[in-house]
Amino acid sequence: MTVRWRQAVHRLRPRCFLFTGSLLLLCLLRLLCVRVSVRGGLYLQPSVSSPRAQRYDINCTAVYELEPVEIGRSLQLRRTLTVEEDSSAVSLTSDCQMFLRSRGYHEVSVRDTERSFPLAYSLVVHKNAPMVERILRAIYAPHNVYCIHYDQKSSPAFIRAMQNIAHCLPNVFISSQLESVVYAHISRLRADLHCLSDLLQAHSAWRYVINLCGQDFPLRTNYELVQELRALNGSNMLESSRPSLLKRQRFTFQHQLKTVPYEYRSIPVKTRATKAPPPHGVQVFMGSAYFVLTRAFVQFVQSSPVARDVLAWSEDTYSPDEHFWATMVRVPGAPGHIPRSAPDVSDLISKTRLVKWNYLEGSLYPACTGVHMRSVCIYGAAELRWLLNYGHWFANKFDLKVDPVLIQCLEEKLLERRRSLSVRTA
Template identity: 65%
Template sequence: MCCHTNRHRSRMKRCGFYIHRLRHRLFLFLVSLVAVCLLELLYLKVTVWESNSGDPHDITDWLSGIHSHTYDVNCTAIYELDPVEIGRALELRQKALVAVDDEDIVSLTSNCTTFIKTRCYDRFQISEAERSFPLAYSLVVHKNAPMVERILHAIYAPHNIYCIHYDQKSFRPFIEAMKNLAYCLPNVFISSTLESVKYAHISRLNADLNCLSDLLRSEVRWKYVINLCGQDFPLKSNYELVRELRQLNGRNMLESIRPNELKKQRFSFHHKLKYVSHDYHRIPVRTPIAKDAPPHGLVMFSGSAYFVLSWEFVNYISSNKVVKDFLAWSADTYSPDEHFWATLVRMPGVPGHIPRSEPDVTDIKSKTRLVKWIYFEGHFYPPCTGTHIRSVCIYGVAELRWLLNNDHWFANKFDPKVDPILISCLEEKLMEQRHFA
């Protein structure tokens, strides 16, 4: 009985030993397997990092978890109007939408060194012609931080100066992203005075004026200032733009036409802010009360909110009493920025003025902004291949050649949610005009 018990205990001991050894080997095998997987993943990430780190088109790399803006299309073939490639791009654009939001830009810009190197802000080479002709920009924006960063990247040069005015009503992540951009880039700053911008209201004009005031105090003695919104995009590189601006010889470039009766209604009557929709947005609404004539006998002209103005012009109007009175008079008009600049540029004595006797400077003649209106499509320009909002085309990829072959310097409107491939191809074509160290 005793011998039998001892033999049983011995067998149990040997079984326990084998089970323990089996568990140990299984543990080592699992550890080895996990280690191999981690090494493979690390190798894959390093490979992606190395392949993307020098690509200026990527908004960031795998470290920040944001997808690339490049797509499997041939932008040169699209520019050459290859029907097969355009067809592929039109089919692909809905599948190519990248879910990049304000928080992603906050994350990317939270580390300035990574941001600057990833987006190659430190690698732009500037010609002496550009360096001797610095530009200033006023960016009045309120949403879509990824698009704002792409606009900034497309117009960026280290010797230029950039003022960002964000809407006080903007969401916190957007505001944080704008502040981070200004913190990371030494020649980018936030406007010292911020407005709560309302559609077609004096607050939109004031936002630009706030930036212009700050830019005048800048140490950079810029030659011209250009204003942009969050759906604009350049059609010329900085080098090409400087080459054309030099030819202005101090003249200003903006739309300035004699207003029709419909446009006159916008500044001939007092307007009052009213709620006009369920989302509590307020816009100026015309009242039956007629306004007095413009102060100082100013002759009214209409245009758009977009301008290219010389330093001398901006400096002159900053302390001019006629301008101050005209601004106060415009406060209760509809979309005052669409007559303010157009009228002032015709005022005798202002630097670079356009004589009132000269013909209208239409949106076709003015190079400040290329806008495609739905009611002129098929007459003055080809149909929109994207979509429309308030009768304005949001461009599609098939318009790449038309955009780049136009004489305009900037265009509106672009939206990565409508056609991300077009913006990517524009970036590629503009980058071809740039050089990197």
């Protein structure tokens, strides 16, 4: 090799290294992530060629039958699970055609009886986008209508995932008014009220509206739910009970929003100031934040001076969503109202939500096979059979980070029911 040739190679070598390094870096970025901007913030979104919800190799029929070996396998899978992040939901929903095809939204079949009885949903959510998408897929029907209210404090990735879903599905939309939701505060009630107002304006003649949070899951197919709602014959389904002395303090004393040094950061705190009695001589009942309401009842709440004044009176109470609906359904003249003299409607009677409280396990419920959070069970796979056969329409709480096998098996069992009903009614 001549001296001139060596000099030429020496001059080219840094350029080759620079070019090769740049190419490798470009490939790495392409494989790992793309940068996405949401409301001025930046986050990394994993790039996938065929996004799908994560699936596990499990025999759900064996889990349903409580076969020890398969229950053991579900526990083993639970210990080794890979947590899906909000960014994975962004990837899943970023290409509408791929998203709808991979998750089977176009494959949802409905009968004429379902189509003639459309439903509406209000989903008030704030985190865990993969779980929210799984809930939506489980309750989805093309003739129903869905309002999503996300918390203004939610992460950019979560917000983008919700916006993507609404963009991909014409019967799903984001609430026109968004709250920064605070636990046990009036903002939680307002979030549902915003969605209810939007749903009344939607181009759908829905019959009933159901509200859900990000840790709920259905226990019935849309067809089964419609059959049970028809049987209500215009009645509402929700809890409504006379309050205990302890719970009366929630609305007999004024509460102020204060910063606290634990999980919620700020909550309404009781003061010594007593409140005036509720307006219009209304008797306050307690229930939960969750309901199944007729369209006529929602229209009544939106237009009634009684509802407006009770809502204003509730501004400084603790967790007003747990007494507002339970109280309004007892107002004489409200569509589908429950007479004040009627017995309490507890969470065991109301089919809106099945919740397992740890202090009732062993007496009313079997033991929780998942974990507990603030006295409530986050279900495990061994509760699959109990959940599906108890008789309620929805249950709380579920979490992909606690037991994704249970969510997968619920999806499979509901799909089996849907297919079985299609064969029987064909």
